[in-house]
Amino acid sequence: MKANAENQESESKMDGLKWVVVFALLAAAVVGNYLYSDVSVVLRSSAVVTLVVIAGIFAALTAKGKSVVTFARESRMEVRKVVWPTRQEATQTTFIVLAVTIVMALALWGIDGVMVRLVRLVTGA
Structure with a gap:
């Protein structure tokens, strides 16, 4: 127990x-x-990418980093289990959403117009 602590x-x-x-x-x-802004962009970019990758490796070796890596692996496994819609289903759903959006926009535009007229009537403006 003491050794574990x-x-x-x-x-x-x-x-x-x-x-x-x-x-x-x-x-x-x-x-x-x-x-080193005077050095070529390619060299600076490759140096920055290299340092970021090394920093990522060090971060992955920590307890929190290990939990993030485990979470990423589990998330990837879950994404593989997802049943993605077919192209036809996605297209149909998109058109339904578009139609409902247009209907709601027209309804809100109409309600707004009525409310503006009511306010003008009440205020006399």
Whole structure:
């Protein structure tokens, strides 16, 4: 029990250190991109992408990062289970939504016109 608590404490300290490395890498990417503005865009872009990827790897090694990776994998599995509509179903649904939107817009326009006339009648404007 004691060893488990000590292990979790050392992992949390290591997580803190990993997050410091992540933020340092991201800061280096931003500052380096600014300071080396005279270097070609391709080199700067590749350096920024490399630093962001390395920072992402370090972030994925933390406890929160591992939970995010697990969540992403589970989400991907769930998306595979979704039954997507056919093209015909999607088109029909789109036209239904469009028709209802037009009908509601016309209804609200009519109600607004009636309300404006009522207000003019009451206020005498």
